[in-house]
Amino acid sequence: MLDIKFIRANAELITQHLAHKGVDGAALIDSVLLLDKGRRDLLVLNEASKKERNDISAQVARRRKNGENADDLMNRSREIGEEITGLEAREREFTTQLDALLLEIPNIHHSSVPIGAGEEENVEVRRVGTPRNFNFTPLPHYEIGEKLGILDFEAAAKISGARFYVLKGAGARLERALISFMLDVHTQKHGYEEVLPPVLVRSSAMTGAGVLPKFAEDAYKVENEDLWLIPTAEVPVTALHCDEILDASQLPIKYAAYSPCFRSEAGSAGRDTRGIIRVHQFNKVELVWFTTPEGSYEALEQLRADAETILELLELPFRTVELCTGDLGFKAAKAYDPEVWFPSQNTFREISSCSNFESFQARRSSIKYRPLDENGKAGKPEFVHTLNGSGLAIGRTFAAILENYQNADGSVTIPEVLRPYLGGTETLS
RNA sequence: GGAGAGAUGGCAGAGCGGUUGAAUGCAACGGUCUUGAAAACCGUCGAGGGGCAACUCUCCGAGGGUUCGAAUCCCUCUCUCUCCGCCA
Numbered sequence A: 001m002l003d004i005k006f007i008r009a010n011a012e013l014i015t016q017h018l019a020h021k022g023v024d025g026a027a028l029i030d031s032v033l034l035l036d037k038g039r040r041d042l043l044v045l046n047e048a049s050k051k052e053r054n055d056i057s058a059q060v061a062r063r064r065k066n067g068e069n070a071d072d073l074m075n076r077s078r079e080i081g082e083e084i085t086g087l088e089a090r091e092r093e094f095t096t097q098l099d100a101l102l103l104e105i106p107n108i109h110h111s112s113v114p115i116g117a118g119e120e121e122n123v124e125v126r127r128v129g130t131p132r133n134f135n136f137t138p139l140p141h142y143e144i145g146e147k148l149g150i151l152d153f154e155a156a157a158k159i160s161g162a163r164f165y166v167l168k169g170a171g172a173r174l175e176r177a178l179i180s181f182m183l184d185v186h187t188q189k190h191g192y193e194e195v196l197p198p199v200l201v202r203s204s205a206m207t208g209a210g211v212l213p214k215f216a217e218d219a220y221k222v223e224n225e226d227l228w229l230i231p232t233a234e235v236p237v238t239a240l241h242c243d244e245i246l247d248a249s250q251l252p253i254k255y256a257a258y259s260p261c262f263r264s265e266a267g268s269a270g271r272d273t274r275g276i277i278r279v280h281q282f283n284k285v286e287l288v289w290f291t292t293p294e295g296s297y298e299a300l301e302q303l304r305a306d307a308e309t310i311l312e313l314l315e316l317p318f319r320t321v322e323l324c325t326g327d328l329g330f331k332a333a334k335a336y337d338p339e340v341w342f343p344s345q346n347t348f349r350e351i352s353s354c355s356n357f358e359s360f361q362a363r364r365s366s367i368k369y370r371p372l373d374e375n376g377k378a379g380k381p382e383f384v385h386t387l388n389g390s391g392l393a394i395g396r397t398f399a400a401i402l403e404n405y406q407n408a409d410g411s412v413t414i415p416e417v418l419r420p421y422l423g424g425t426e427t428l429s
Numbered sequence B: 001g002g003a004g005a006g007a008u009g010g011c012a013g014a015g016c017g018g019u020u021g022a023a024u025g026c027a028a029c030g031g032u033c034u035u036g037a038a039a040a041c042c043g044u045c046g047a048g049g050g051g052c053a054a055c056u057c058u059c060c061g062a063g064g065g066u067u068c069g070a071a072u073c074c075c076u077c078u079c080u081c082u083c084c085g086c087c088a
Helices: A004-009 A011-020 A026-065 A071-102 A141-148 A153-159 A170-189 A203-209 A234-239 A296-313 A360-365 A394-404 A416-422
Strands: A123-128 A193-195 A244-247 A253-262 A281-291 A318-322 A334-342 A347-350 A354-358 A367-370 A385-393
Touching: A004 A011, A004 A026, A011 A026, A026 A071, A123 A296, A141 A170, A141 A394, A170 A193, A170 A253, A170 A281, A170 A296, A170 A385, A170 A394, A170 A416, A203 A234, A203 A360, A234 A253, A234 A281, A234 A360, A234 A385, A281 A296, A281 A394, A296 A318, A296 A334, A296 A354, A296 A385, A334 A394, A347 A394, A354 A360, A360 A367, A360 A385, A385 A394
Parallel strands: A193 A253, A244 A367
Antiparallel strands: A123 A318, A253 A281, A281 A385, A318 A334, A334 A347, A334 A354, A354 A385
C-alpha cells in the first residue's frame, strides 16, 4: 500500500511508474484522489460538528452540577448528533471505497530498477558455475526420480490429483535433508532466527503481506472459516510483527522459516505440467527481514547473497537476474531472482526471488519502529522496510540436484554438503 | 462442543455515565546530586488523522446500539484464561 499523502503529492510519478509495470493506473489514481478529497471535506465538516457537541456536553455537565435546567442544550445537541450520524455514514462510504482502491495499487519501483516490458528485459547481474557437459542426453528430473523410485506422481494423482507428488524413501529423506541443510546455513552462518509458523492464517495476515485482496484466486481458502493456506511463509512471518512498534535497536530482524506452501496455480494451466516445478504444494525455506528504511537496500544485497550461498554450497550452476519493471510484480520495489540451471530444459529457472518491499507491506500490516536521532533520542514511529526471499524453494532445488548430478547409469550423485544429512550417502541408485 | 471469567498506555494496574487520553507503580528518557555509578529528588513520557496555522477530531480488543454525553450501560463478533467433554 502506498501512502495517501505520497499519492496526493506524486500522482503523475506514480502513474508513470505503474505504466512501466505495464499497468494503466491513471483512472485508478484519479479515483483515489477524488475519494480522498471527498473524504477530507466530510471529515472537516464532521469534526466541526463533533467539536460543537463536545462543547455542549461540557456545558450540560456544568449546569447539571449547579442544578440548572439544560433542556435547550440537550435538544440542540440531539440535532447535531443527527447531523453527525449522516456525515459519518457518508464519510465511511468514501473511506471504504478509498481503502479498497489503495489495496489494489501496486508498489512503485526503486530508481535503480531497469525499465522493461517483461521477463526478456531482466538484467543478468551474476553467473556462477558452468553447466556440465553431458556425454549422454540428460533426463528431466521427473524421469530420473521415477526411475529411482523416489518420486511418485501416480500415487499423488490418486490421493490429491494433478500437480501433486509423493516423495518416497531416499527422496523423502533428501527433501528433509535440504530443509535442514538450508536452515542450518541460515541460522548458523547468516544470523537468522528460525521460525516455524502456522500454515493457516487469517485474511488479515494475507492482506498485510499483499496477497489479498488482489490474488485471492491463487490461494486456497478453508471453507466456512476465515483461514487461508499460506502461499509462502512470508505471510505468517511478516504478520509476526503486525501492529507493533519495534525498537530501533532490534533492527534488522531476520527470520528463516521453513513451511509448506500452497498455490492453486489458477491460470497456469499447460505450464510446467510435468514434474515438480509447478505444483499445488511444495516446501520452501523463506528468509524475511525487517529493517530501517536506510538499511533496506544494503539488506537486499545481503539477502540475495544469503540465498545464492545455498546454490554455491550445493555447487549448482546459476545466474541471478535483476527484474525489470515489467516483471517486478505487485509488491516489490526491487527484486533479484536467482535462477538455477536445468540441463533437460537447457535453461535457467527461478529458484528464489529476493525482494525489497520498502514500506509497502509494513503499511498494510502496521509494522513500525522508533527511529533514533544523532543524540540517541527516540522520534516518531515510522514504517519499517520488509524484505524477503526464498532461501530456497526446496522442491525446485531437489529437481535441480537430480538433473545436474545425474549419471549415465541413472544414479544421482549427492552434493557433498548434503551427505552428512543423509547418513553419508554418496549416490542415489 | 458446553459453562464461566476477562481484554485499558512498553509492562503491571485503577477507573463502573459528565474537563479521564485515562490515577498509581514499574520501565524508559532528560536533569540535580556524585570522582563515577547507585539511591534520592525534579521533569518528560501512548497512537493515528485533519488543518497554512491557532487548533481540532478519533482511538481503552473489533463492530453496532442506548444517551445531550460512553473506557464506563446493552447487543454481536474476535481473542485470552479456568473448568467439563472430545482428541493428536
